[in-house]
Structure formats: structure tokens, C-alpha cells
Amino acid sequence: MHLPDSFYLGTLDRVVERIGAAGYDGILVTQPADVAYLVGFCYAVTERPVYLWVGADRDRFVLVPELDRQYAEQQRTHAPVVTYFEYPGVTSPEEHFADLLRHRGLAAGRVAYTSSMSVSTFGKLGAALPDVTWEVSDVVAGLRLTKAPEEIELHRQAADICDSMLAAGRAYIEEALSAGRELPREGEIARHVVGHGSDLIYQRYDHVVFTTKLAGGLVYAGPNAANPHGLPSSRRVQVGDTLILSLGASVLSRFVESERTFVIGEPSADQRRYFETARSAQHVGTEAMRVGRTCADVNAECLDVIRDAGMGEYLRHRQGHGIGVQQHEAPWVEDGDPTPLAAGMVLSSEPGVYVPGHGGYRISDTVLVTDGGPERLTTYPRTIEENVIAA
Numbered sequence: 001m002h003l004p005d006s007f008y009l010g011t012l013d014r015v016v017e018r019i020g021a022a023g024y025d026g027i028l029v030t031q032p033a034d035v036a037y038l039v040g041f042c043y044a045v046t047e048r049p050v051y052l053w054v055g056a057d058r059d060r061f062v063l064v065p066e067l068d069r070q071y072a073e074q075q076r077t078h079a080p081v082v083t084y085f086e087y088p089g090v091t092s093p094e095e096h097f098a099d100l101l102r103h104r105g106l107a108a109g110r111v112a113y114t115s116s117m118s119v120s121t122f123g124k125l126g127a128a129l130p131d132v133t134w135e136v137s138d139v140v141a142g143l144r145l146t147k148a149p150e151e152i153e154l155h156r157q158a159a160d161i162c163d164s165m166l167a168a169g170r171a172y173i174e175e176a177l178s179a180g181r182e183l184p185r186e187g188e189i190a191r192h193v194v195g196h197g198s199d200l201i202y203q204r205y206d207h208v209v210f211t212t213k214l215a216g217g218l219v220y221a222g223p224n225a226a227n228p229h230g231l232p233s234s235r236r237v238q239v240g241d242t243l244i245l246s247l248g249a250s251v252l253s254r255f256v257e258s259e260r261t262f263v264i265g266e267p268s269a270d271q272r273r274y275f276e277t278a279r280s281a282q283h284v285g286t287e288a289m290r291v292g293r294t295c296a297d298v299n300a301e302c303l304d305v306i307r308d309a310g311m312g313e314y315l316r317h318r319q320g321h322g323i324g325v326q327q328h329e330a331p332w333v334e335d336g337d338p339t340p341l342a343a344g345m346v347l348s349s350e351p352g353v354y355v356p357g358h359g360g361y362r363i364s365d366t367v368l369v370t371d372g373g374p375e376r377l378t379t380y381p382r383t384i385e386e387n388v389i390a391a
Contacts, residue, residue, distance in 0.1 A: 001207050001252060002207060002252070007150050008038070008040060009078075010148070012078075015140065016054065016056060019137070020056045022137070022139075024056060024135070025056055026055035026109070027053075028111060028112070029051070029054065029140060032050070033253075033326045034116070036211050036253055036325050037325045038054065038078075038079075041075055048067075048086075048087040049093050050062065050065075050068075053101070055104070062082070063096060063100065064084075094124040097128070107131055110133045112137035113136060115138065115141070117136075141329075144324055144325065144330070147324060152346070155251075155255075155377055159378045161200050161215070162249040163378055164196065164200060165217065165245075165247045166245055168193055168196040168197075169196075172193075173237065177389070177390075184236065185234050185235060186235055186236075187232040187233065190217045190218070193217045193245065197214070197247070205251065209252060211325055212326065213250070214249070216249075216327075218246040219232045219244070220243075220246075221242065222235070222238065222359055225261075225354075225361075226355055227354070239264050239391040241359070242274075242275075242359035243261070243264060244259065244261050244360055245260055246362070248327055255325075257348050259362055261275060264391055265388075267384060271359075275384045277311055278362060279382060279384070281305035282364070285301065285303075285320070289341060289367050289369055291340075291342060292340055292341065293341050294341070295338070295341065296336065296337055299318055302351050303319060315351075319334070341369050343369055344369065345368075346368055347367050350363070364378075365378045
């Protein structure tokens with residue numbers, strides 16, 4: 001599976017239009033997800049840089065280490081592939097890039113660059129091209145805010161895989177309970193669900209690429225679940241635990257998140273109260289994700305549900321974030337982001353309640369903003385009645 005040529009040609013048109021309107025001779029792209037988005041090349045990030053050039057005249061090339069040349073060509077990268085031999089090499093990648101720009105008559109041009117460029121790279125490029133005027137630009141980030149129909153279809157497929165991972169994690173625990181075995185450790189559950197998701201992806205697709213990970217899982221139960229990004233531990237889950245499965249999957253590096261909170265055994269009154277507050281906040285916040293509303297307003301409406309329930313001290317993070325070629329990308333569903341929501345944005349909706357020493361409660365869906373309202377791409381059940389694992 002590949003995105004059609006028309007997707008990359010359309011993206012090229014939009015980049016060229018925007019950098020031309022800003023008076024740039026071209027843009028240098030160094031962020032792996034931006035490179036994947038613009039020309040379809042996904043690669044392992046090492047010390048060897050990859051530089052993508054897009055000129056205002058539509059000229060473009062991607063400079064890659066020689067060891068990645070064949071892999072870039074196999075991915076049908078939508079730009080001519082140029083290579084340098086090794087890093088650091090006798091001639092640095094920055095000097096190779098400078099030579100390519102000089103050959104194009106741009107030794108003294110006005111060049112945009114994406115904000116992810118490192119200080120070290122900026123210094124090396126400035127030394128190699130001292131007469132170029134360098135200016136940071138959000139052109140590519142702006143394009144990535146909304147997703148094309150071809151990308152949305154990939155998100156839908158990833159959502160199906162992610163929901164299947166949740167079901168697999170639950171079934172893994174239920175099988176242990178049914179057989180009377182010791183319940184699995186958090187790390188064992190994580191390995192199981194990641195393996196399940198990865199296997200599904202390789203079964204369904206003959207072209208598998210990603211910018212950060214193929215499938216991933218954070219699994220935390222009991223007191224560890226009070227840490228929103230706690231890593232899976234060697235602790236075995238127990239009857240009475242609150243359990244969060246925080247899972248993600250990607251298809252052609254279009255990501256999805258699907259997270260659910262489970263209770264192992266009959267929930268206590270406190271578990272029901274915390275769970276229902278988190279679920280209600282997630283419902284209100286998701287329904288608020290409508291065209292024209294700002295990220296800040298949506299976030300405030302969502303988190304106020306938790307505050308109004310007297311649980312403001314248990315808040316640890318915003319409602320959500322954008323999802324696309326990366327798991328976390330703009331816009332940010334947070335008080336500090338005034339970005340208006342637009343049709344085609346893909347966002348997480350994942351407010352949480354985290355009680356130290358007790359546990360955590362988070363429900364997350366990947367949500368598509370449409371003109372008709374929010375659409376949950378992930379559909380795994382989210383009520384406490386549906387997410388009790390009988391012991």
C-alpha cells in the first residue's frame with residue numbers, strides 16, 4: 001500500500017505556493033515526519049541526517065546517506081534521491097547540501113527551514129552557505145494540521161487495529177483468570193498487545209513503514225496507573241486494580257490512539273466515581289470538537305467537568321493533541337493553543353483523573369473533526385459496565 005502520486009503532487013503544489021508567496025527561494029526540511037509527509041520516505045533516525053529541499057521553482061531532491069539510497073528508492077520516494085557516503089565523512093552532509101544549492105544558483109538566496117533543525121545543523125549550514133538568509137517557517141506544520149481523504153482512510157484502518165489491540169489485552173487477562181493462573185505482569189501485557197498489533201499490520205499490508213513506531217503500548221495498573229506516562233513495570237495486575245491500556249498503531253505512519261480504563265473485579269464506589277468523571281469529561285470534550293471552536297475553549301470545557309466534580313487536584317495534563325504522521329503533533333488541545341478547529345483535523349481526546357497511591361482513569365479516542373461534528377475513529381466500548389473484567 002502506498003499513498004497515490006496525486007497526494008504528493010498536491011502537497012508539493014501547496015508547499016511551493018506558500019513559500020513563493022512568502023518570497024522564499026525554497027525550504028529545507030530536516031524533520032523525519034515532515035520528510036515522510038512531503039515525499040513518502042520513512043527512515044531510521046540515526047546520526048546521519050536526511051535533508052529534503054523543495055524549491056520555489058518546484059525543483060526538489062532528498063539528500064540521504066548512501067546506505068539508505070536503495071531503501072529510499074524502494075519506497076518510491078517522490079523526489080530525486082542524492083547521496084553522501086558517510087557521516088561525518090571527509091565532506092560533511094551540510095557541505096554536500098551547500099554544493100547542491102550552489103549548483104542551482106542559490107548560494108545567496110533566501111531559504112526557509114523547519115523549526116526542528118538543531119542548533120548544530122544550523123551552525124554548519126550557516127558556515128557552508130554564509131550568504132544565504134535563513135528564516136524559520138511553519139509552512140509544513142501548517143499543511144499537516146488537516147488531513148487529506150487518503151490519509152483519513154489510513155487513520156481509519158489504524159483505528160481498527162488499535163481497537164483490536166485493546167480487545168487482545170483484555171482477553172489476555174481474562175484467559176489467565178479463567179485458567180486460574182497468576183495474572184500477567186504489566187510488561188507482559190504490553191508485549192502481548194504490541195505483538196498483536198504488529199502481527200495484524202504485517203498480515204494486512206505488504207508495505208510497512210513508520211516514522212516512530214508501528215504499534216505501541218503503555219500498560220499500568222493499580223498505583224502505577226496514577227502516572228500518566230508511567231512505563232510498564234514487573235508488577236502483576238491484581239483483582240481490584242484499575243488498569244489503563246494506552247495503545248497506539250499506525251498504517252503508513254498515520255497514527256491512532258485508543259486508550260481504555262478497565263477494572264479487574266467488582267468496582268468499588270470510588271472506582272465508579274473516578275471512572276464516571278473521566279468518562280463524562282471525555283464525552284463532553286469530544287462533543288466539543290467542532291469546526292470553528294478553538295483548541296483552548298474545547299480543552300477548558302472538557303477539563304472543567306473534572307474540576308466541577310471536585311477532582312481538579314487529580315488533573316495532570318490537557319485534553320489532547322493532534323495526531324498524524326506523528327503520534328503527537330499540532331494542534332494542541334490545551335489552554336495555550338488558540339488554533340480554531342477545522343474539518344480534516346485528527347485529534348486525541350484523552351482527559352484523565354490520576355489519584356496518587358490509588359490509580360488512574362483515562363479514556364482516549366482518536367477523533368476526526370468534520371463539518372457535521374466530531375467522529376470517533378476508535379470505537380471500543382467506554383462505559384464502566386463494559387470494561388469490568390470479571391474475576
